[in-house]
Amino acid sequence: xxxxxxxxxxxxxRTGEKVFLECVQDMDxxxxxxxxxxxxxxxxxxxxxxxxxxxxxxDIPEGYSVSRExxxxxxxxxxSASTNQTSMYLCASSAPTGPNEKLFFGSGxxxxxx
Amino acid sequence: xxxxxxxxxxxxxxxxxxxxxxxxxxxxxxxxxxYRQNSGRGLVHLILIRSNEREKHSxxxxxxxxxxxxxxxxxxxxxxxxxxxxYFCATGGSYIPTFGRGTSLIVxx
Numbered sequence: 001x002x003x004x005x006x007x008x009x010x011x012x013x014r015t016g017e018k019v020f021l022e023c024v025q026d027m028d029x030x031x032x033x034x035x036x037x038x039x040x041x042x043x044x045x046x047x048x049x050x051x052x053x054x055x056x057x058x059d060i061p062e063g064y065s066v067s068r069e070x071x072x073x074x075x076x077x078x079x080s081a082s083t084n085q086t087s088m089y090l091c092a093s094s095a096p097t098g099p100n101e102k103l104f105f106g107s108g109x110x111x112x113x114x
Numbered sequence: 115x116x117x118x119x120x121x122x123x124x125x126x127x128x129x130x131x132x133x134x135x136x137x138x139x140x141x142x143x144x145x146x147x148x149y150r151q152n153s154g155r156g157l158v159h160l161i162l163i164r165s166n167e168r169e170k171h172s173x174x175x176x177x178x179x180x181x182x183x184x185x186x187x188x189x190x191x192x193x194x195x196x197x198x199x200x201y202f203c204a205t206g207g208s209y210i211p212t213f214g215r216g217t218s219l220i221v222x223x
Binding site for chain 2: 004033035040041042043045048058088090092101102103104105106107108110
């Protein structure tokens with residue numbers, strides 16, 4: 001089975017800190033995604049990547065950046081954390097066998113910015 | 115932008131009853147997927163239905179797709195307390211799956 005691992009289950013950071021959220025998948029998937037999930041708003045796409053060193057903005061990229069230096073790893077970076085970035089962050093991956101093939105999700109990182 | 119919207123937002127039923135939730139979307143799709151999320155966890159893929167399919171089954175799950183109405187429904191038969199979760203539909207005309215806000219299902223024992 002595909003495994004998508006997010007490095008932290010819970011994270012507490014201070015306003016202004018630089019925050020790294022790490023995601024690793026073990027099935028050689030080309031596509032990787034970062035979503036944030038807030039109550040009443042569902043999942044919103046932050047960034048996605050089709051290949052190593054490639055990235056595309058999603059619906060809400062402001063305040064975030066990403067890095068994909070290796071195929072299996074997709075990192076989300078909060079350059080200067082703010083309280084409105086308190087949220088559940090979900091990483092996902094998929095194989096490029098066709099449009100919208102199913103996503104495999106990590107368990108999520110609940111980030112609190114104080 | 116959210117393509118799919120689930121309805122109802124919340125559903126509360128007794129164990130053994132059927133649960134039906136709906137998804138409406140706006141633009142043409144290649145396929146539609148349903149996911150489940152237990153509280154505080156990641157999403158798990160349940161079923162994918164392609165645009166040329168009308169109905170699909172997987173265990174106690176039945177999914178229908180009506181492309182003329184741009185809508186889909188997920189039916190869970192003989193629900194169990196363990197089915198308590200949030201359910202999301204995901205759609206997209208390109209590579210990028212977009213999710214609705216989800217239906218929160220509570221199944222009372």
